Amino acid sequence: xxxxxxxxxxxxxxxxxxxxxxxxxxxxxxxxxxxxxxxxxxxxxxxxxxxxxxxxxxxxxxxxxxxxxxxxxxxxxxxxxxxxxxxxxxxxxxxxxxxxxxxxxxxxxxxxxxxxxxxxxxxxxxxxxxxxxxxxxxxxxxxxxxxxxxxxxxxxxxxxxxxxxxxxxxxxxxxxxxxxxxxxxxxxxxxxxxxxxxxxxxxxxxxxxxxxxxxxxxxxxxxxxxxxxxxxxxxxxxxxxxxxxxxxxxxxxxxxxxxxxxxxxxxxxxxxxxxxxxxxxxxxxxxxxxxxxxxxxxxxxxxxxxxxxxxxxxxxxxxxxxxxxxxxxxxxxxxxxxxxxxxxxxxxxxxxxxxxxxxxxxxxxxxxxxxxxxxxxxxxxxxxxxxxxxxxxxxx
Ligand SMILES: Cc1ncc(COP(=O)(O)O)c(C=O)c1O
Numbered sequence: 001x002x003x004x005x006x007x008x009x010x011x012x013x014x015x016x017x018x019x020x021x022x023x024x025x026x027x028x029x030x031x032x033x034x035x036x037x038x039x040x041x042x043x044x045x046x047x048x049x050x051x052x053x054x055x056x057x058x059x060x061x062x063x064x065x066x067x068x069x070x071x072x073x074x075x076x077x078x079x080x081x082x083x084x085x086x087x088x089x090x091x092x093x094x095x096x097x098x099x100x101x102x103x104x105x106x107x108x109x110x111x112x113x114x115x116x117x118x119x120x121x122x123x124x125x126x127x128x129x130x131x132x133x134x135x136x137x138x139x140x141x142x143x144x145x146x147x148x149x150x151x152x153x154x155x156x157x158x159x160x161x162x163x164x165x166x167x168x169x170x171x172x173x174x175x176x177x178x179x180x181x182x183x184x185x186x187x188x189x190x191x192x193x194x195x196x197x198x199x200x201x202x203x204x205x206x207x208x209x210x211x212x213x214x215x216x217x218x219x220x221x222x223x224x225x226x227x228x229x230x231x232x233x234x235x236x237x238x239x240x241x242x243x244x245x246x247x248x249x250x251x252x253x254x255x256x257x258x259x260x261x262x263x264x265x266x267x268x269x270x271x272x273x274x275x276x277x278x279x280x281x282x283x284x285x286x287x288x289x290x291x292x293x294x295x296x297x298x299x300x301x302x303x304x305x306x307x308x309x310x311x312x313x314x315x316x317x318x319x320x321x322x323x324x325x326x327x328x329x330x331x332x333x334x335x336x337x338x339x340x341x342x343x344x345x346x347x348x349x350x351x352x353x354x355x356x357x358x359x360x361x362x363x364x365x366x367x368x369x370x371x372x373x374x375x376x377x378x379x380x381x382x383x384x385x386x387x388x389x390x391x392x393x394x395x396x
């Protein structure tokens with residue numbers, strides 16, 4: 001069978017590839033510690049599970065409106081006001097099968113072939129795949145560890161052209177954990193104000209996993225109100241990755257376009273998940289706060305351990321659950337059998353030598369680094385760091 005050419009722009013994410021490799025090693029009986037995946041290791045809180053069970057028992061198992069049930073749109077509107085002081089009506093919100101689908105809807109609805117899309121790197125790999133799928137041209141702006149991997153207003157402005165249509169970023173960021181402050185966002189906004197043709201997608205899926213205080217959304221700057229697209233969802237903050245619910249808050253014209261697309265692609269999100277999400281969003285956030293405290297403890301441990309490893313340079317992630325150390329000082333070094341020449345080989349060395357699965361930075365547009373997910377127990381993380389330290393000390 002001949003597969004359509006449009007699929008050629010899509011490659012298998014390195015994250016999935018690494019998870020596959022570590023599963024294969026595990027199947028051979030090797031005790032691999034898998035730090036490659038972006039998934040909270042906690043159970044979904046019970047009150048959310050109970051709401052889903054009630055929805056099933058109540059027979060709430062039929063098609064729903066494409067954009068989502070009214071009560072959920074209302075709950076999201078309340079959440080955006082309560083947590084972010086943002087005013088979005090129900091007509092300016094649409095729910096989808098995960099934030100990934102919200103992003104796909106938005107990018108396919110905004111980007112025409114030939115449009116340039118500015119993406120600061122390191123970035124979440126799906127952004128560039130979706131842009132390419134839409135026929136757009138990703139314009140990557142490298143941001144380094146010394147700037148906490150954040151984009152400066154100067155760099156942003158230097159990379160804007162007459163073809164720039166869209167800007168995509170995440171804060172807290174996957175893969176770097178960097179969190180933009182209000183002041184840093186203000187700097188970017190001052191540039192965007194001069195380029196009214198640029199739409200901004202702000203991926204805030206890690207909003208609640210924030211260790212440095214209040215989450216700041218770029219949507220709070222009213223000057224940009226008619227061209228900011230807020231993406232969020234249930235996966236990370238509520239440990240609901242498998243439930244598949246994401247949402248978008250944006251100008252009505254974009255919400256309507258996404259609804260049109262979604263009506264043909266999926267008919268909308270799962271009915272049971274929608275009911276459970278209302279409970280999640282409107283109940284106490286205690287369970288979310290507890291998970292965030294656990295992530296913070298792990299962040300402190302893992303960054304402390306990485307800083308003790310000679311040759312490893314790291315930022316201090318302010319959120320999400322990833323460390324993104326720079327490891328290029330190991331290039332050219334060997335344990336006598338394997339010589340490391342790039343980040344992919346470094347990651348494979350850790351997998352084979354230390355049995356610790358990570359993801360190479362090149363998967364996020366940032367060669368020279370690796371991503372370590374700390375969505376694993378402290379005991380597992382301690383063992384992983386011991387093994388990693390020992391494997392690195394053999395590289396001469
Ligand atoms: C930055 C970022 N955005 C969006 C998503 C997608 O989340 P969802 O599970 O809601 O599709 C992820 C998941 O890894 C992510 O890391």
